[in-house]
Amino acid sequence: MDWGLLLTQLMNGLQFGLLLFLLASGLTLIFGIMDFINLSHGSFYMIGAYFCGSIVARGESFFIAVLFALVGMFVVGALVEWIVARRLYRADHLDQVLATFGLILIFDAIVHIIWGPAGMAIPLPEFLDGQVSLGTLELPTYRLVIISGGLLVAGILSVLVTRSRLGMIIRAGASNQTMVEALGVNIHKLFLIVFAIGATMSGFAGMLIAPITEASIGMGNDIIIIAFVVVIVGGIGSVKGAFYASILIGLIDTLGRSYLDDLMKLFMSLDHAETAAPALSAMLIYILMAIVLAFKPQGLFPPAGIRP
Amino acid sequence: MTRPLLHISGLCKSFGGIVATDHIDLEIRPGFIHAIIGPNGAGKTTLIAQLSGTLIPDAGQIKFNGHNITSLSAPNRVKLGLARSFQITSVLLPMTVLENVMLAIQGTDGHSYRFWTPIHKDHEMLDRGMTYLQMVGLEDRARYLAAEVSHGEQRQLEIAMTLALKPRLLLLDEPMAGMGLEESARMIRFLAGLREQTTILLIEHDMDAVFSLADTLSVLVNGRVIATDTVKNIRANPEVQRAYLGDDHA
Amino acid sequence: MGWIPSTVSGRCYCIILFFLAGAPWIFLWTNQPFLLDLLCRGLILAIAATSLNLIMGYGGMVSLGHAAFIGIGAYCVGIPAYYDIYNGWVHLGLTVVVSAIFALLTGLVSLRTKGVYFIMITLAFSQMIYFTFVSLEEYGGDDGLVIYLRSEFPDFLTMQGPVALYYWIFSTLLLTLFLVHRLVHAHFGRVIVGAKHNEQRMQLLGFDTYRYRLTCYVISGVICGLAGMLLGNFTGFISPEMMNWIRSGELIFMVVMGGSGFLFGPLIGTGAFVFLEQYLPEFMKFLNPSWLEYWHLPFGLLLVLLVLVGKGGIHGMLSKLDSKAQQSSK
Numbered sequence: 001m002d003w004g005l006l007l008t009q010l011m012n013g014l015q016f017g018l019l020l021f022l023l024a025s026g027l028t029l030i031f032g033i034m035d036f037i038n039l040s041h042g043s044f045y046m047i048g049a050y051f052c053g054s055i056v057a058r059g060e061s062f063f064i065a066v067l068f069a070l071v072g073m074f075v076v077g078a079l080v081e082w083i084v085a086r087r088l089y090r091a092d093h094l095d096q097v098l099a100t101f102g103l104i105l106i107f108d109a110i111v112h113i114i115w116g117p118a119g120m121a122i123p124l125p126e127f128l129d130g131q132v133s134l135g136t137l138e139l140p141t142y143r144l145v146i147i148s149g150g151l152l153v154a155g156i157l158s159v160l161v162t163r164s165r166l167g168m169i170i171r172a173g174a175s176n177q178t179m180v181e182a183l184g185v186n187i188h189k190l191f192l193i194v195f196a197i198g199a200t201m202s203g204f205a206g207m208l209i210a211p212i213t214e215a216s217i218g219m220g221n222d223i224i225i226i227a228f229v230v231v232i233v234g235g236i237g238s239v240k241g242a243f244y245a246s247i248l249i250g251l252i253d254t255l256g257r258s259y260l261d262d263l264m265k266l267f268m269s270l271d272h273a274e275t276a277a278p279a280l281s282a283m284l285i286y287i288l289m290a291i292v293l294a295f296k297p298q299g300l301f302p303p304a305g306i307r308p
Numbered sequence: 309m310t311r312p313l314l315h316i317s318g319l320c321k322s323f324g325g326i327v328a329t330d331h332i333d334l335e336i337r338p339g340f341i342h343a344i345i346g347p348n349g350a351g352k353t354t355l356i357a358q359l360s361g362t363l364i365p366d367a368g369q370i371k372f373n374g375h376n377i378t379s380l381s382a383p384n385r386v387k388l389g390l391a392r393s394f395q396i397t398s399v400l401l402p403m404t405v406l407e408n409v410m411l412a413i414q415g416t417d418g419h420s421y422r423f424w425t426p427i428h429k430d431h432e433m434l435d436r437g438m439t440y441l442q443m444v445g446l447e448d449r450a451r452y453l454a455a456e457v458s459h460g461e462q463r464q465l466e467i468a469m470t471l472a473l474k475p476r477l478l479l480l481d482e483p484m485a486g487m488g489l490e491e492s493a494r495m496i497r498f499l500a501g502l503r504e505q506t507t508i509l510l511i512e513h514d515m516d517a518v519f520s521l522a523d524t525l526s527v528l529v530n531g532r533v534i535a536t537d538t539v540k541n542i543r544a545n546p547e548v549q550r551a552y553l554g555d556d557h558a
Numbered sequence: 559m560g561w562i563p564s565t566v567s568g569r570c571y572c573i574i575l576f577f578l579a580g581a582p583w584i585f586l587w588t589n590q591p592f593l594l595d596l597l598c599r600g601l602i603l604a605i606a607a608t609s610l611n612l613i614m615g616y617g618g619m620v621s622l623g624h625a626a627f628i629g630i631g632a633y634c635v636g637i638p639a640y641y642d643i644y645n646g647w648v649h650l651g652l653t654v655v656v657s658a659i660f661a662l663l664t665g666l667v668s669l670r671t672k673g674v675y676f677i678m679i680t681l682a683f684s685q686m687i688y689f690t691f692v693s694l695e696e697y698g699g700d701d702g703l704v705i706y707l708r709s710e711f712p713d714f715l716t717m718q719g720p721v722a723l724y725y726w727i728f729s730t731l732l733l734t735l736f737l738v739h740r741l742v743h744a745h746f747g748r749v750i751v752g753a754k755h756n757e758q759r760m761q762l763l764g765f766d767t768y769r770y771r772l773t774c775y776v777i778s779g780v781i782c783g784l785a786g787m788l789l790g791n792f793t794g795f796i797s798p799e800m801m802n803w804i805r806s807g808e809l810i811f812m813v814v815m816g817g818s819g820f821l822f823g824p825l826i827g828t829g830a831f832v833f834l835e836q837y838l839p840e841f842m843k844f845l846n847p848s849w850l851e852y853w854h855l856p857f858g859l860l861l862v863l864l865v866l867v868g869k870g871g872i873h874g875m876l877s878k879l880d881s882k883a884q885q886s887s888k
Binding site for chain 1: 865
């Protein structure tokens, strides 16, 4: 067994998991507190990448670009909440699916209009572009940046949610909205802030990944589905659940893709393993979700007292 | 003495730290109208939910007509002849009054995997539906949508649907809730007339209704049955008066 | 809905059906084969949307993974064709059996959940099968498969030629509409509709709603599979793209646009969708030649507006005409 490869794959899985967490934590809060299915949450991921890319293209450093793009994402999130989303909180889920599906089309078209149909590559500053040696192992520096960035945000969010007053209100809101209103909290303002923070984190994930994959139209439409799987597996409204589920799914997906064929060769012929493994590894996370829902219909960490 | 139709023993249910049902033992004999009274939050609704199968008890046993139904699903309990009505009217508003009753008939009428014949051409079922509507005096409302008729009429429909299930035991959850005096009086007369056909477990706030209808009475306080006796004896029971009746009849 | 329509909406639907029955001749006569193609595509999608309407509009089961069945049906033509099996009865049999099995297995799990969870789990299952076909290199993977010959039904009706194919599609649509109409008014359908409005009440009327819903889900899946089989035959090219979740979202759009829970809603909604998809880009081009590619923008806006202001879809608007006509006649 190649331990170096395993470690690399573990790091890749962790990186993917943390990116998922950046999307899923906002999604699960919006889901849990506002009872709002936002399919277009992945569009923020795309917009974040484009914001960052176009600032870098003006010659600014990557870090400055991320900083400005984050502010931009907060504004975009707040605007979307103010113009469209708040009108949908009380609508039924079907309407929410439909309207946010429309939003995806709108965002994709707007990006197309502003930045054109081609993707946008984002060059990394030189000092991030290299490799770091860990003993005998060479890891891309930028992978480590993504992982530490993701962990940093996860840490901040967890402190925010568990220690601050806003976090207390948010947690209460995820399990009992009427109670929060009874506490005299301006619910509109709370929703606006939660939505905008969610959009910012989603955008941040897009900024982090863009230097590797480049920014492209529709880049959020696939990852958002996996983020939804994370939310469901973790339990709607639970940031803690979203964190564990993200890491779990990130690792399963990455390791599945690289090791499932080896594993399957142990008990079936080489040919069969090579045809079946890619299909099965693509299905792994959905199988995980089906199993979790079969045993825990409200996910791994259902917030106390959530509506059934 | 006849064998009890419903036999509850040691029934317990709690939510988190709150005990909603605390070792309830109860027997209901066929042909009786048995009422359960108790202050708000005494656990009446939780009890009904466990009897009808929408809540699974933590411990204890429910026997119905000799069968142990403790872990039986709600639809199967209905098929055995245990039907309930709802405190909050839960008729199907977008359907007509007649369609609502016909659904109830369908429910106990074997299966409904009949894919082809429109239900409004099933004359036999239409007739049976009308019979139940006549019983509760709703026959001239048959073609109206359930959403269009008055609250009192929806309550009557609720009863007609429950009767259409041909229950051996009828669980009535506050059938008089939200009714005017006149409507209540009519409902009391109607329920009294059912005595011949079925056994009734009645949960009701309206004391006049309870005292005029019930043969036996149980008092539920904080999830416990503190007394079960005839109406006359319960009225005289000092503990009951202190715990409950005292509030109303001071 | 009676067979002699007395309402504005009823007459509209009647005219539409008559038009569809004669459409190929009109288009061939006026030499517009392209319009016939467009119509074929629209009617196939209408079959799929009608099947979604059965579970979603009547049964309240919002599935965001229904396009999976289109893909299954299409691959049930494509994979045999890849092995040079063109017998239509084989294709048909496979489509019915595979769609039913997939619906049964996924339904067993997903129908245990409610609301949002149901939406997400149907989505997850469709993604599962989407990625399965993406990774099946043997059958073209991402790039898909070309079907060189249409399904053959020896000694029965031919599917060759545009007109024959059109009538296959049209009659499947008619059958589907008729089936759904009978189904929802029969004993079975009443249970499905009842469970949409108050599932607990239905259970306490003695219905095991889970089983009825599962049956309904399987029926809907098979119908949608048939739409996929026709689509495979029509396009002659199939790929996993057919079952991307975006396609499922479009199906929901068609149903809601036309009027969810009404027999002809999906047909009208699909018509609107295909029309928009075809002519919105041209309209944008007409406004400004460089805007051609931006047609998703007004389309998305339309979707949002549909939800915010257009309750009841096109059927809802037509019904308003009905009630107005009734009032003025009184």
